[in-house]
Amino acid sequence: MIIDTHCHLDNEKYYKDVNEVIKRAEENGVKEFIIPAASPKDIKRAVELSEKYDEIYFAVGIHPLDIENFKIEYLHNYITHPKCVAVGEIGLDYHYTKETKELQIELFKKQLDIAIEYNKPVIIHIREANQDAFEILKDYVSKYPTLKGVLHCFNADAQFLKLSNNFYYGIGGVITFKNARKLIEVFPKIPKNRVIIETDSPYLTPHPYRGQRNEPFFTTLVRDKIAELWNITPKEVEEITTKNARELFNI
Ligand SMILES: [Zn+2]
Numbered sequence: 001m002i003i004d005t006h007c008h009l010d011n012e013k014y015y016k017d018v019n020e021v022i023k024r025a026e027e028n029g030v031k032e033f034i035i036p037a038a039s040p041k042d043i044k045r046a047v048e049l050s051e052k053y054d055e056i057y058f059a060v061g062i063h064p065l066d067i068e069n070f071k072i073e074y075l076h077n078y079i080t081h082p083k084c085v086a087v088g089e090i091g092l093d094y095h096y097t098k099e100t101k102e103l104q105i106e107l108f109k110k111q112l113d114i115a116i117e118y119n120k121p122v123i124i125h126i127r128e129a130n131q132d133a134f135e136i137l138k139d140y141v142s143k144y145p146t147l148k149g150v151l152h153c154f155n156a157d158a159q160f161l162k163l164s165n166n167f168y169y170g171i172g173g174v175i176t177f178k179n180a181r182k183l184i185e186v187f188p189k190i191p192k193n194r195v196i197i198e199t200d201s202p203y204l205t206p207h208p209y210r211g212q213r214n215e216p217f218f219t220t221l222v223r224d225k226i227a228e229l230w231n232i233t234p235k236e237v238e239e240i241t242t243k244n245a246r247e248l249f250n251i
Pocket residue numbers: 006008036089200
């Protein structure tokens with residue numbers, strides 16, 4: 001079985017058919033799901049789904065593109081819920097909003113502190129902010145060696161492999177893209193016991209379905225691509241990555 005460690009099933013794109021999306025995934029061996037509820041507007045839906053389905057978990061955090069209404073109570077309120085498995089997704093994103101850089105860094109650190117306080121792993125989003133994110137994470141793991149997390153949608157910057165004592169690497173649809181040269185090059189250097197599978201649904205749909213809505217079922221395409229790159233069977237990929245996800249998220 002596969003665990004989709006990062007799917008936004010709370011997103012409005014699934015309001016109509018989330019039950020079928022889950023069913024389609026499960027019929028194809030994708031049996032557990034983690035929803036990173038990255039915004040206060042979606043968290044209720046994520047919690048609701050986690051209460052309705054045994055196999056759904058959620059994370060709580062504020063995405064760097066959604067920080068205007070940041071309230072730290074938001075994390076405290078949800079983090080002790082029995083289905084909350086992580087803090088995330090949190091991180092730095094300078095692609096659209098370089099001007100909020102200082103605030104992003106401050107709130108990123110605040111949320112890392114909360115993860116440490118509650119002993120939860122973190123789900124990290126980094127876009128066009130590699131250097132700042134790397135320095136912050138390096139500093140945190142040296143101060144807090146028990147901090148664990150995933151670099152979601154790993155962007156193939158090899159310096160992050162130095163964090164592999166503490167971090168896992170989330171591999172999704174990008175690895176199937178025709179232009180994924182950089183990731184394909186770095187991928188074999190990631191320790192096998194640090195790779196986990198994700199979709200980032202509804203975004204980043206794997207080849208050959210790019211352009212249509214992504215859903216957890218498509219992790220099977222990511223699994224197959226990893227099997228090809230590791231030169232092992234898809235079943236072996238499932239065993240390795242599921243074990244990794246269980247260790248990281250304690251599920
Ligand atoms: Zn995401």
